[in-house]
Amino acid sequence: MNAMTRRVVIGTAAVSMALSLAACGQAGDGESAAGGDSKTIGLLLPENKTTRYETFDRPIIEAKIKELCSDCEVKYNNAAQDTETQKKQFDALVTQGVKVIILDAVDYKATKSWVQQAEKKGVKVVAYDRLAEGPIAAYVSYDNEKIGRLQGEALVKALGAQAKSANVVMINGSPTDPNAPLFKKGAHSVLDQQVGKIVYEQDIPDWSPDEANKKMGAAIDSLGKGGFQGVYSANDGMAGGIITALNKQGVKVPVGGQDAELAGLQRILKGEQAFTIYKQIKPEAETTAEIAVALLKGEKFDDLTPTKVTSLTGEFKDIPAKLYDAQIVTKDNIASTIIADKVYTAADLCTPEYKAACDAAGIK
DSSP states (O other), X not given: OOHHHHHHHXXXXXXXXXXXXXXXXXHTTTSOTTTOEEEEEEEEXXXXXXXXXXXXXXXXXXXXXXXXXXXXXXXXXXXXXXXXXXXXXXXXXXXXXXXXXXXXXXXXXXXXXXXXXXXXXXXXEEEESSOOSSSOSEEEEEOHHHHHHHHHHHHHHXXXXXXXXXXXXXXXXXXXXXXXXXXXXXXXXXXXXXXXXXXXXXXXXXXXXXXXXXXXXXXXXXXOTXXXXXXXXXXXXXXXXXXXXXXXXXXXXXXXOSSOOHHHHHHHHHTSOOBEEEEOHHXXXXXXXXXXXXXXXXXXXXXXXXXXXXXXXXXXXOEEEEEEOEEEEOGGGHIIIIITTTSSOXXXXXXXXXXXXXXXXXXX
C-alpha cells in the first residue's frame, strides 16, 4: 500500500469513527459515562494492509450486531498497525462508558494493562482473531497451530517428489501478532520432518509485503537462484511481495500463503502461487458479534464458546473460546470453496487479465 492510499484509508477510518461517535452520542445521551452505555459496542481492528479487515470483518460484525440489537451502535476504529494509536482508541472507549469492546490487538503483549484497567471499570473485552493478554471475557479465532500445519502440508504437496531433499525458505508473520508463532510452530512441525532443510527464515514486522519482498531478495542473494526449492509465506500479502522478488530474478518455485485474499487467489489461478488457506471469516465474525451482544445484555453465551484457552504467557487461563477450522485452497477447489461460499464471485476473480486462467480452471 503506498503512502497516499494508506492516508486515504486511515482518513476514511477516522471519518467513519467521527460519524459513528456522533451517532452514538445521540443514542446514549440519557446515560452517564459512569453508568455505562448499554447500547454501544466498541470494535477495534489492528490494521488495513491485509484486505480482510475492512472488506469482511468490520461489515460482517456490524451487520450481525445490528441484526441482534437494532438500536445498538458500533464505535469502530482501525489502528493502522500502531500500538499507541490502538491504546488511545481503547482508552477513549472506556472513558466514554462503553461496556463491551471487541479487540483485535496490534500487539497482544501490550494489552494486558489496558484490559485489566477496563475490567476494574466493568468493561468486558472480547478478543477477536488474536488472543490479547489480560482478563479477556471471551476469544474467537481459529486453531492457528493447525493452520500452520495445513500450510506445511500444502507446501510439501506442492513440492511433490522433491520435498524430501528440498531446501525451503520461511517468511513468517509479525512478532507482535500472537497467531504468528502458532502458524510458525505448526508449519515447522511438518516441514522439519518432511523437507530437506530450512535454509533461511525471517519474521516480518507488521506482516509487511515490502519487507517480505526485501527479505526474499536477500535470501536469493545469499542462497543463489537454485539454493532453495520452495517458500513458506505466512500470509497472502507477503506472498505477493515474495513472488515479485522471485519473478524479478527469474526464479520459479512453489510459494504458499494464507487468508484467501483476492490477489492471492488470482496468483493461484495464474500459477504464480501454489495455495492459500481459507478461513471462513463470516462464522468467526458473527459469533464474536453474538458474544458481544450477549455480554452487553448480561446474557450467558456458554453455547457459543465450547472450549477454553490459556493466554500465550500462561498467566490468564480458562478463557471461554470458539476456534474455527480452516482449509487448503488450490486452483482445483477455488470454485467449490471461495465461489461456493460467496466470498468472491467468478466476476471478481476473472477480470480480463485472469480470464484465460479462470477458463483453464473451469471457473465461469
